[in-house]
Amino acid sequence: MPNVESYDDLVLHIAFARLKGNNFSLGTQILDKVGDERRFFGMSEAELQKTMNARSPILDDDYRRALLERALRQARHADKINVDFIYYSDSRFPRRLANCADAPLGLFIAGDTDLNASHIISVVGTRRATSYGISSASKFVSELASMVPNLVVVSGLAYGIDVAAHRAALDSGIPTVAVSAVPLDRIYPETHRPVAVKMIQNGGAVLTEYDFESHTNPSLFLARNRIVAGMCDCLLVMESDRKGGSMTTASLANSYDREVFALPGRITDPYSRGCNKLISTNGAHILTEPCDLAEYLGWAHSNVPQQKQFPLDLTDEQLCIVRYLDANADSLPVQIASAVSMSLADVQDALFQLELMGCVASTPAGGYSASH
Template identity: 40%
Template sequence: MSLDALTYRIALASVRGMNVDLAQKLFDVIADERTFFEMTEKELRDITGSRSKVYEDSYRHEQLAKARDEAEFVKQKNIRVLYFTQPDYPTRLLEAPDAPILLYISGEADLNATHIVSVVGTRHATPYGQRFTEQLIADLAEAIPGIMVVSGLAYGIDIAAHRACLRHHVPTVAVMAQGLNHIYPAQHRADAVAIVKQGGAIVTDYTSADRLHRGNFLARNRIIAALADCTVVAESAAAGGALVTASLAASYNRDVFALPGRTSDEFSTGCNRLIKSNRAALITSAADLLDAMQWEARSSQPKQMELFADFTELEQSVVNTLRDNPDIHTNELAARLALPVYRVMSTLMDLESRNVVISLPGSRFALA
């Protein structure tokens, strides 16, 4: 694609309120993107019958100038751009009338993969939600080769889902609420790099010049919901972005699943309400999702239980202590083993890299 053509596409995508539905209607009356910016304000108002400010000459010229800078940024950073008329633009996303007409992508993930699941939830994930997310993705990886998982790179369930995908070699897509010139939150920058390196992608519809503000996060949820065949809400309080994503997914005729929890648990309230109101199907395992979606799992031979894992004496002591004391804090674990914290942490990191343990919020660990 020429830089000139890219510039006009970026400029049109930056027009306030532009989406797939509006762009399709616009191209019913004008020839192409360049025409939109070369026509006079009067010509556009006459042909569309609209008095919208986006047709003002000054506004369109401003968007075009910004787009030239963004096109240069895209070329310099080797960012992949998908436009809604291109064959490799996500077909699922085209089904959403409010989908963006252009995506900026870092990474080579196939956004038209055969099976795609969105996993979302609270930023305040509990060990219960963390364990469920880990097991769900581990089992989906085993059952459906090539499955892809979408989430939002946020704290809590989002990052738990991405990290589980990295551990189980599942391509994962992180949809961001800002341009690709920086990662938010910054603490997840290393995860973003790993996602791209392992065949996933970082995706956004925002330019590098767009400012990050609160509304962006709710807006990006439509992409998380529409990119996938179904959405799983692992944990949610009575209100939150995960519930918005679930509502959007339902509006796009996607299946929605929610993990139930105790009525006294704050971060199960939203999930329990989704299930109670029949806005989500109850899910407790990957098998529930596979049955509901009618996805055929890969047949596999039963795995024989490994009686004697290849652990060092210290590793075995850590595993035994975690088995008897789930969700234990690192300091308490070190005290029980009568060892320095740094030695215990080093051992935990080794065990985590082998998928024996998982890290939980608050410097706590549990068996995977």
């Protein structure tokens, strides 16, 4: 293997995130056994096989060497075009997404948006949207923007419902994020480049898991739907036939325990059939008025934040963890460890004690939040 000391952490993170078949579940399992990314790329294939007690093409010396070389090219190109890479241990990484087992370990991002804003909705629907779907998407985004503080709108920049949601967010003066299925030195569809540029200029972002040498493939558009579903608190399906990407995204959102809402339509309208099916099979709540959605989610009223009081007998380390979780709900132990500069083992021990004390609570997805 090459001298990994010559590579900085950014290159190692990009390379590790790009391991074939890698995701949050597999990646954290590897790191639990190996220790860190530098050791993973610095060990020989034989050493890795012994440590992992497994054989796999991703442990091959030449394969890992090629990954590092490719990652170095990506880091240089990203810097050249003002694109950032956020790794799963970075506090900027969307913590809602980090709680999904199949989430990517890193994202390339253009723009500067709080991906952990207190309220995030994803809006999806058919590319062949009707005037009913487009006007409804615009109405829900604009009215929610006026009643819900710190709202971010996520979609996929596609024709139809996606771009209608982005435009409505821009018109309402709130950040909107596009999850792209192509590298960030390209925009798809190209006709939406002005929208993407305006999004970035107005506090939004365009992000993707794919590096600059990735080739466009239809399967990538389906794969990106898990990011759209995983980043949000709730998913709004505005128009869809019985099959399609929006129905896949709704299924993913349900599997991630997200709230799913669907816009009802006439039974004779092809692009309402999917929404009506979701509603009739309890795969989604019926979407009628923005205020009803906000009320259901508990977003209807903005409360003035108050200074939270913590037990006086907490250690400095425990207090640091609780304060971090108070601002970053549903965080995983590895994210906490990175944010508070503690070892993973020490964080896990502290979380156990804090949970017994009632200061933190574990979440179904394996994360932790401060108790309220």
